[in-house]
Amino acid sequence: MNINEAAAHAGLPAKTIRYYEEIGLIRPGRAANGYRSFAEADLHKLTFLGRARSLGFSIEDCRALLALYEDRARASGDVKRLAERHLAQIAAKIAELREMQATLGHLVEACAGDARPDCPILARLSDSAEGQATLSKASSPVLPSTSSSRVTRSSRA
Amino acid sequence: MNINEAAAHAGLPAKTIRYYEEIGLIRPGRAANGYRSFAEADLHKLTFLGRARSLGFSIEDCRALLALYEDRARASGDVKRLAERHLAQIAAKIAELREMQATLGHLVEACAGDARPDCPILARLSDSAEGQATLSKASSPVLPSTSSSRVTRSSRA
DNA sequence: GGTTGACCTTCCTGTGACTGGAACCCTTAT
DNA sequence: ATAAGGGTTCCAGTCACAGGAAGGTCAACC
Numbered sequence: 001m002n003i004n005e006a007a008a009h010a011g012l013p014a015k016t017i018r019y020y021e022e023i024g025l026i027r028p029g030r031a032a033n034g035y036r037s038f039a040e041a042d043l044h045k046l047t048f049l050g051r052a053r054s055l056g057f058s059i060e061d062c063r064a065l066l067a068l069y070e071d072r073a074r075a076s077g078d079v080k081r082l083a084e085r086h087l088a089q090i091a092a093k094i095a096e097l098r099e100m101q102a103t104l105g106h107l108v109e110a111c112a113g114d115a116r117p118d119c120p121i122l123a124r125l126s127d128s129a130e131g132q133a134t135l136s137k138a139s140s141p142v143l144p145s146t147s148s149s150r151v152t153r154s155s156r157a
Numbered sequence: 158m159n160i161n162e163a164a165a166h167a168g169l170p171a172k173t174i175r176y177y178e179e180i181g182l183i184r185p186g187r188a189a190n191g192y193r194s195f196a197e198a199d200l201h202k203l204t205f206l207g208r209a210r211s212l213g214f215s216i217e218d219c220r221a222l223l224a225l226y227e228d229r230a231r232a233s234g235d236v237k238r239l240a241e242r243h244l245a246q247i248a249a250k251i252a253e254l255r256e257m258q259a260t261l262g263h264l265v266e267a268c269a270g271d272a273r274p275d276c277p278i279l280a281r282l283s284d285s286a287e288g289q290a291t292l293s294k295a296s297s298p299v300l301p302s303t304s305s306s307r308v309t310r311s312s313r314a
Numbered sequence: 315g316g317t318t319g320a321c322c323t324t325c326c327t328g329t330g331a332c333t334g335g336a337a338c339c340c341t342t343a344t
Numbered sequence: 345a346t347a348a349g350g351g352t353t354c355c356a357g358t359c360a361c362a363g364g365a366a367g368g369t370c371a372a373c374c
Binding site for chain 1: 359360361362363368369370
């Protein structure tokens, strides 16, 4: 099976599959003409990777998960630990976003949104008064990443 | 005022300030020895930028906000629109993360986490049965970004 | 046999918002 | 004279790919 068919099968772009091979996540065979040749096992791995990525696991986490998946003597505790760590990062990220949402939500509500220049949003951003902690607080180098939608930024100390 | 003092004042790393100058967000003056020289107005802009970034606005949004901030004839409606668009992205991102959290949370709960190899998490990731939509659904290229904690990844079509 | 068009290959660049580090200059104190 | 602690520029790396160029391969059709 060639790459595009495998891509359709796994629900991943061909580009992504080539990338996964490049970083050693998969090792599809090669046909005589140099084309990648995907076997059942490769397709399973790709599907596995796609799902793990869609749950927000980083590539390195995926690598670890794949290794555990292939290790019949694994301890489910190792998998669980990994997942719990990831869950904690997700929770932290959500908390961070909710702070932004709350702060910005209040400001938006307070803004008339008409043709006049007065704007509580800009006022808050430029306010030189005290009592302004960093607007949204955030943890440290938290969660690795995925594609699509990103949103955060932590405040500097 | 030199860069490190300005950095402390604005709560941003000096590296970031140099970067902001490079991309044209600020234009500090230069002393005779070539050192950047930050005036009050520069400090205000930096503080403004730091706060906007901490609310998750992208650099380009920050550029627009800064322009609005400096335009005394701005319409608050323009600011509000920008903020509302950002709020929508935050909400979308939160929804995406919550889906991940829910899915992964269930799997973690179901996992014994002991020395045995049986693991519902791996089972779900590798399950070849039907009825498995992409584990977490997500919108498209949503939110720009900030630093620190990232988490998402959307599913491919 | 020639040509189209779809598919495959590799390689290079770009993304966002920085961070780290190298190599070097300036200033002040010892 | 030298050492420490600023400052400067420039280059590379991050993460997980996406876009695109240049070229090889394959099946079909005329």
